Amino acid sequence: MSEIKLPLDALYPTAQQDLRIQRAEGLLTSRCMRGRGFSYAPPAPFHFDMASARERLFGLIDEKEARAHGYAGRVEAESRPPASPPLSATVEKALTGCVSESAKAVSGGVENVDPSVLDELSMRTGGMAEADERVKAKFREWSACMKAEGFAFADPWQPNDDPRWQPGKPTAVEKRTAVADVRCKHSTGLVDTWYTVLVGYQREAMSTFAGQLGRLADATATRDRNAKRVLADAR
Numbered sequence: 001m002s003e004i005k006l007p008l009d010a011l012y013p014t015a016q017q018d019l020r021i022q023r024a025e026g027l028l029t030s031r032c033m034r035g036r037g038f039s040y041a042p043p044a045p046f047h048f049d050m051a052s053a054r055e056r057l058f059g060l061i062d063e064k065e066a067r068a069h070g071y072a073g074r075v076e077a078e079s080r081p082p083a084s085p086p087l088s089a090t091v092e093k094a095l096t097g098c099v100s101e102s103a104k105a106v107s108g109g110v111e112n113v114d115p116s117v118l119d120e121l122s123m124r125t126g127g128m129a130e131a132d133e134r135v136k137a138k139f140r141e142w143s144a145c146m147k148a149e150g151f152a153f154a155d156p157w158q159p160n161d162d163p164r165w166q167p168g169k170p171t172a173v174e175k176r177t178a179v180a181d182v183r184c185k186h187s188t189g190l191v192d193t194w195y196t197v198l199v200g201y202q203r204e205a206m207s208t209f210a211g212q213l214g215r216l217a218d219a220t221a222t223r224d225r226n227a228k229r230v231l232a233d234a235r
Helices: 007-011 015-035 063-069 089-106 116-131 133-148 172-187 190-208 210-233
Strands: none
Touching (some): 007 190, 015 210, 116 210, 133 190, 190 210
């Protein structure tokens, strides 16, 4: 499974929408600050890639990664921008007001819908899938497979979260465990079953919360249209 796609993904803003909305809000915030006598450069827009968050949705599933890096993965050097100087109370107050005004301007005409419902439904359906007897049966098959390989774990999260593993320092035992884990996940069909069950629960949730999710989708579309207008007017 090279890329994990789930039904609820379609309701999150696309990268284009997300970045466009952030640019529009940043532009309006900068303009508002200028009107209050302050110079302000908004932070660069950043879109969180959902695919990267899904890499370990079912634990480790890539044998090549398991063999090379074990569970903790490779340690990437952190690249942090230099810290911004602290703002004075006056500037911070002005900025807070401008950020709020800019968000309201871009969200103009949008019904107040809490976007966290998507994350809540993702977490809820994930828990429902793990508690489903079809997945639990596969966990037991996986556990028996691991036992045959010399490892005693009741479920895939136990080796995944083993405190023995240290980031960037995979031991031979960790790698052997990780490879056996991945192989057992695939040989038992655990990942396919887990994914199928999760998709089913997400589709049920989308039907149950259709009204709320529809309003959220409409709100995203409205904010995107407003953002396009803000950016077009600034040219």
